[in-house]
Amino acid sequence: MSYLIGADAPPGPAGARFRDLVAKPGIVQLPGAHNGLAALQAKAAGFQALYLSGAAMSASMGLPDLGIITVDDVCFFIRQVARASGLPVLVDGDTGYGEALNVMHMVRAFEEAGAAAVHIEDQILPKKCGHLNDKKLASADDMAAKVAAAARARRNLFIIARTDAVASEGMDAAVARAQKYLAAGADAIFPEALTDAGMFREFARRVKAPLLANMTEFGRTPFFTAKEFEEMGYRMVIWPVSALRVAAKAQGDLYATIARDGGTRAMLERMQTRKELYNVIGYHDYEALDASIVSTITPEGMPR
Structure with missing residues (x-):
């Protein structure tokens, strides 16, 4: 039964429960769940946390993933996925929906809707899927300010900073950005669109923090299993749009x-x-x- 009407509501803040999962041994597997029904099916399969993809939410609304949807749109999805499953949900926060104050508003709105974690990325609008070409990046300082704003606004939300810098600026720049984002208050780092195992291992060797890997289909990353990502040094892995692709x-x-x-x-x-x-x-x-x-x-x- 949904915890909404049952007696089994999960104890403690969602963000704290997500943080506990990341701290435990083993990689946290986060399948994408784009609505409440998908969330229930993922829970029934045994998953302990879920991912809510911006691309999946946008596609569900008949829109491209170009930063078009709003904070309120995303909160609609968060409420149904978190409420239906009772599981901690990592939410795609795109670029934060603006600058520092907008990011703070997003963090509070997402937490109130039931989110456990959020990732924000260092692109500028119109943002693109991380596996597409011609992405435009914000400065590292501007992104760090957003991360600091998110950290200041959150109550328990787990904050992941995503960097898309590898494709356009190279590994050294991506590592430097990651270090700056961690110093600004990020709990974890999401290096997007790495293209081989060597790159995943190098990033993990150079960035000493919990790392998230993206196992999306039809992108730049080869197929790896959760176990392989764990062996490469990653604490979390998402399959962001897989369920939506199959359903669609x-x-x-x-x-x-x-x-x-x-x-x-x-x-x-x-x-x-x-x-x-x-x-x-x-x-x-x-x-x-x-x-x-x-x-x-x-x-x-x-x-x-």
Whole structure:
């Protein structure tokens, strides 16, 4: 049952629970969950934390990942994913939605919505997916100011600074930026779009902090497993858009089948059944709770 209506609400702030996961042995695996249903399915598979991707949120809204969505848009996704699963959620904070004061607003809004952690990146708008070309970077000092603002505003939020500098400025510059962001208050570093195992190992050797790896498909990074990232020195790994890609492909196939056949019979074996869906969302638990609630009787007036 969703912790929203159950007695099993997770203890303690989400940020503290995320920090505890990072401190434990083993790499923290964070699959992308772009809505509440995906969050419940990931939890059922045994994951202990989730990732909310800006690209997945944007695509869910029919928009490209170019920094178009707002803080309020993201909070809508945070609330459903965190509430449905009860798991700590790492959220893509893009460039922080502005400068220092905007970053502080974002941090407070995300925490209030239920986020456990956020990463912000050192691009300027219009930002791009980290695996695309022609990314424009903010100065290291400007990004460090954003990190410092985030650290000042947070209550328990775990702050990850992402650097996209490797592609355009090289490894030395990326390492220098990472050191500056850590000094400004970042809890961890996310080096984006590294292209081989040697680069992942070098960055980990030179930056002594918890590191996050991005295992996205169709990008610049070769396929590595969670275990391989752990052996290269990384404490966290995300699969940001994988669930959305699979769901979107299946959804496109469904619509094509209806248009071709005038019905869905050919897709039935690929569908989640009604029973399976109800099991995931706890339908009967909600029914039982509803039936257990005694109707309130309101007094008609004051006793005399």
